[in-house]
Amino acid sequence: MTDSTVTINEITKSYGTTTIIAPTSVTVEEGEFVCLLGPSGCGKSTILSMVAGLSFPSTGSVSAGDEVITGPGADRGMVFQNHALLPWMTARGNIEFGLKSARPEYSSSERRTIATQWLEKVNLSHAAERRPARLSGGMQQRVGLARAFAIDPSILLLDEPFGALDALTRRQLQLQLLQVWEASRRTVVMVTHDVEEAILLADRVLVMAPSPDSTVIADIRIDIPRPRMEDEQGEHAGRKAELRQQLLDLLQH
Ligand SMILES: Nc1ncnc2c1ncn2[C@@H]1O[C@H](COP(=O)(O)OP(=O)(O)OP(=O)(O)O)[C@@H](O)[C@H]1O
Ligand SMILES: [Mg+2]
Structure with missing residues (x-):
């Protein structure tokens, strides 16, 4: 590696x-x-x-x-400017799908646990089972962040990543990103x-x-x-x- x-x-x-x-x-x-x-x-x-x-x-x-x-690789995780979520999958489904593709070593229950943790960290537990069409732009952006963070790429x-967010959510997620970065130094x-x-x-x-x-x-x-x-x-x-x-x-x- x-x-x-x-x-x-x-x-x-x-x-x-x-x-x-x-x-x-x-x-x-x-x-x-x-x-x-x-x-x-x-x-x-x-x-x-x-x-x-x-x-x-x-x-x-x-x-x-x-x-x-x-080409793409599991060592690199991307959060897109336009969210790029899979429209037919729920917020949770998008995060679990990202994990399944990039981290095949995890079992489905591990994927579920990690997705649940990240949904909580980006304040989306209540919207876990909604598809992107029923999420606001800022919520979709947070799903995109959770999907990338969950994979923990190097x-x-x-x-x-914070373009479509209100000032308070933006600040919360900036600080969260810093926390993740300081803990893992990616x-x-x-x-x-x-x-x-x-x-x-x-x-x-x-x-x-x-x-x-x-x-x-x-x-x-x-x-x-x-x-x-x-x-x-x-x-x-x-x-x-x-x-x-x-x-x-x-x-x-
Ligand atoms: N497929 C394409 N064909 C022709 N020009 C393109 C194509 N894709 C991007 N461009 C041009 O490349 C330039 C850079 O685009 P890019 O999306 O990287 O800009 P950016 O710095 O990310 O802008 P923004 O801040 O608006 O997101 C733009 O001028 C765009 O018009
Ligand atoms: Mg751009």
Whole structure:
């Protein structure tokens, strides 16, 4: 089994004659929490789906550990921007199905127990037996998170996982994600367009330029110790404000 470093090696992505992503290289260390930040359409989801093994660079390569990624794998779990739940299965069914595909070593009763635990953690016990059509966008998003967390992949790929949530639920799930990450130290690559979220969560923030010919234009280390609550009077408030300004300036380019 390889380690869970992610190496993006001189990738490009073109559709026809349009180069969406110009040559880009990035390394994410094992156990690191990295956010990809950038304007809409710059290629964040494209890069994440290449790490997931669901699409491929036009040139260059993406590796997990020392193996070039040639398709999806149980070592990588993805939470999609558009939830991507199976519409004919209940919330519970989606989580159990994810476990069945990625963790065939679990028995059906183990799958059930794990699904029950995760439904509880994302506050969806009451909606466990509902199909996606009867769940709100935010509820579907929470099922997507539970499905990925339940699999416990060594590389967790999150595409704007909190986009459709109200502020309170969003904060709860951000803290839960941090708890899961701190307990297990999985490698996390998360797409966000929210500067505050990136500063709250990430070890490093990779900022992308607008498309076409987008690439990573900055690699900013968030050098504030955790926990990083929104205490604007705290010891690190000044540094936080600096980072916020730096990221906003980069996004405006
Ligand atoms: N199949 C396709 N054919 C042509 N262009 C595509 C295709 N898929 C994606 N693109 C283009 O690639 C670019 C990057 O798309 P991507 O979904 O990665 O952006 P994103 O950074 O995730 O944006 P957002 O923040 O809006 O989710 C966009 O300009 C999009 O129009
Ligand atoms: Mg996207």
